[in-house]
Amino acid sequence: MVQPYTHEPFTDFSVEENKRAYKEALDYVKSQLGKEYPLIINGEKVTTDEKIVSVNPADTDITIGTVSKANQDHAETAMEAAEAAFKSWSKWDPEARANVLFRAAAIIRRRKHEFSAWMTYEIGKPWKEADADTAEGIDFLEYYARQMVELKPGIPINSRSIEHNQFRYIPLGPGLTISPWNLPFAIMCGTTVGPMVAGNTVMLKPASNTPVIAYKLMEVLIESGMPKGVINYIPGSGSAIGDYLVDHPKTRWINFTGSKEVGTRIYERAAKIQPGQHHLKRTAIEMGGKDTIIVDNEADLDLAAESILYSAYGFSGQKCSACSRAVVHEEVYDEVLEKVRTLTENVSVGNPEKDSTYMGPVKDQEAYDKIMEYMEVGKQEARLVIGGEGDDNTGFFIQPTIFADAAPDSRIMQEEIFGPVVAFAKAKDFDEMIEIANNTEYGLTGAVISNNRAHLEQAREEFHVGNLYFNRGCTAAIVGYQPFGGFNMSGTDAKAGGPDYLLHFMQPKTITDQF
Known part of the structure; x- marks a missing residue:
């Protein structure tokens, strides 16, 4: 019997030695660019x-x-x-x-x-x-x-x-x-x-x-x-x-x-x-996925905002597990929206070679054009809170974007954008939150931020996704810890x-x- 595997640790880049080592790796790889x-x-x-x-x-x-x-x-x-x-x-x-x-x-x-x-x-x-x-x-x-x-x-x-x-x-x-x-x-x-x-x-x-x-x-x-x-x-x-x-x-x-x-x-x-x-x-x-984070009126709202932020904008939202929908109880909707907006203001977008960069480019011109088209769709369907802009002069950079007050059946709530865009929808109770979360053709990931154990247990049975997370974001599954895959049109x-x-x-x- 082989020993169980403990996953490879992530590098702490606040440690100066690790930061120096990564810069050296960047310099080395830069010297190798352009080969056949x-x-x-x-x-x-x-x-x-x-x-x-x-x-x-x-x-x-x-x-x-x-x-x-x-x-x-x-x-x-x-x-x-x-x-x-x-x-x-x-x-x-x-x-x-x-x-x-x-x-x-x-x-x-x-x-x-x-x-x-x-x-x-x-x-x-x-x-x-x-x-x-x-x-x-x-x-x-x-x-x-x-x-x-x-x-x-x-x-x-x-x-x-x-x-x-x-x-x-x-x-x-x-x-x-x-x-x-x-x-x-x-x-x-x-x-x-x-x-x-x-x-x-x-x-x-x-x-x-x-x-x-x-x-x-x-x-x-x-x-x-x-x-x-x-x-x-x-x-x-x-x-x-x-x-x-x-x-x-x-x-x-x-x-x-x-x-x-x-x-x-x-x-x-x-x-x-x-x-x-x-x-x-x-x-x-x-x-693909059209993944939802649910936030009820008994949630840790700071945790909710942080979870939405990193799930929506990690790698510019280019993950099938990315949070592209936030469904929030009407009692805390405005507060959660403001907290996420404030965090989003501080997201640094730029060249990923810099250690201070939080979000780099999207993959290519095709992706850039598609996402920017969705920005125009979002402006017609919902209220633009922050972002909505891009720059493809030297690379393919898009600002992290929030749309608020989106209808559950709108395009920005239904179609996979695959970019740094999250749409907020309001719900009156937990049953409606689950209903909205399940109303897409996908079923990959989802998360529930709540301190109400009854709500978590209801989600355990009724939130129909392959990877369901409680009180954390909906991205970053770890091999052997959270086996990854989805239901419905998210795959086999x-x-x-x-x-x-x-x-x-x-x-x-x-x-x-x-x-």
Whole structure:
């Protein structure tokens, strides 16, 4: 039995030594910017003519790296490599597979600030957000390795005097991981190494905004002893290679994190049986959220304001778990709104290289334009309290924004904005708060701030989300502590960082030996 894992601690940047170490990491990574990165297929580096250019969203004149772009021929070669590697990798002792992850975690832990600094440059993460992202990636490596060791003997089942019965898990085969840009190390790492340590082989298609940090994980896994072909790094467009591999008859599973539009499309395509396909494809699909913090009239209002602030504006609101709706009891509505407005006034927006920056840019021009369109929608539907402005002259910066007096069925209360925007709605009692909180197509995260235990117990049963938090914000789930995933159109609720996550990428086999 392996020891339980205590999650990777977050860095305290009030300590001068830690602050100095992060600045040194930023300087080092800055010296590495602008390099070219190949595909990695069957352990071989493959350079292509067509490229993906990764740019700094805080300063678009800075190129993070130029990455080779895979086409369908590369995708097919990656599938062949994954299929061949599966024959031996699936037979490795689970503890040996786990040791690759344990070593990778140790290497990244020693280079933690370097990995975080890559995200500060590549996707505009402030220090605290980047540090948490790297820590979560380390957690996934450690946690899934331990889970695999525990699953190695299978699950005890009954036997009789005339027989011995076994119930054990075997891997599925080659599969596809499509990872997002918003947690470009943590989610990319977890959705790749979870299926991998379970004995599967992987085609990794990272987000086009963040391919360099994914390449850095590949370097570490190779250094850690991962055999050729076990993970094949193939950044490329969804239409060119994503659809091809989703449809491929040899693809056994698809692990996707991203938008509802893409996720539902993958879910539909994966259900179709292709010529030569002899299995049903497994899907683990995590999509979006429209997440609510409820504040009743018996809450700690300072705690409520702080919880709304960091849940709404952490990483510029670009988290599927972000608080984009605050539903507040009418008796304390004005007071809570004012407290959040006052805190929001002090949010520093700027270049994430500076340790004083609370909120950096949004990811790119497309995101900036979409969020600014929602600002105009919000001004028509509700009352602008603060923010509503942006600046895309050098990077993609948007001011943290509050809309008040929003109707529960308004667009800004229903549609996922994925930016630093929170809408406030008023409710007359707790039943109405729950009703409003549940009135979206999503069901990812939610929080209740209250000192009324009866209200918390009511929410425990009636607030329909995959991750529900009491007296804290609705973001920042920790691997192994708060397994993460949502209901309804938030996805298949595969519960990343949970005790049964690996089972989505394995199949149980019963063996009876009769005497």
